[in-house]
Amino acid sequence: MSASRTKFYLDKQNAKWMGVCAGIADYTGIDVTWVRIGMVLVTLMGGFPWTLIAYFVAGWVADAKPSGLYTSAEDAKFWQGVRQSPARSTRDVRAKFREIDRRLADVETYYTASNSSLAKEIDSLR
Template sequence: MTRMEPIYRSPNPHKLYRNTAEGKLGGVCAGIADYLNVDSWIIRLAVVLGFFFFSPVVLVGYAVLWWILKPRPRNLYETKEEEVFWRSVATKPDQTLAGLKAKFREMDRVLGRIEGYVASKEYDLHRQFRDLERK
């Protein structure tokens, strides 16, 4: 499966998919485990226990999820850092927002220093020397 063009791609690729690569029966439990970032045996155990107590609900629910959920694309994330970022957005949005604010503050500080240098007389003097060297 090829990746979608960036303009059509969802900004957050961290969604619920069936993980057929790691799944045993349709990949529903593996997909839920992947989405929740837990081991798949935990979800499988919950489904088996749920089957003993609520078998019709679990059977119908599993079948519906198998039918509704799309298979997980192979290259869902471009890099490991992108995967970590989007998982943190889904699981810890407050911490992710705080981290982004800190990064933007740092970028603003660096850009302010650059702007101060470009607007300074020192920059103008260096530019004039560079122009003289070219002649």
């Protein structure tokens, strides 16, 4: 896939206007309703011209989200986690691989301890 899953995209599928708030929600994993409420509050509480300028610049500069960027909701959650904390995501993936490796070693130990011919075959493969 040529599209980057860690890049900010406008979410035109869930857009109300230009898709900026929906894109921010997709990027961060926050519900789009809260992002829209926050945008309105920041605009009304004194950021009037700058929030609108930033909104239009983001809508003009950012690309639209490619269709089929995520294969599932679980995939979208994973990539949101990567964007929020790459180190934590890397640590989680490494932990999953360590767990798989440990379980595979347990299976190997079980079968080689009870089957000496299988143990000899496995040793010959190393």
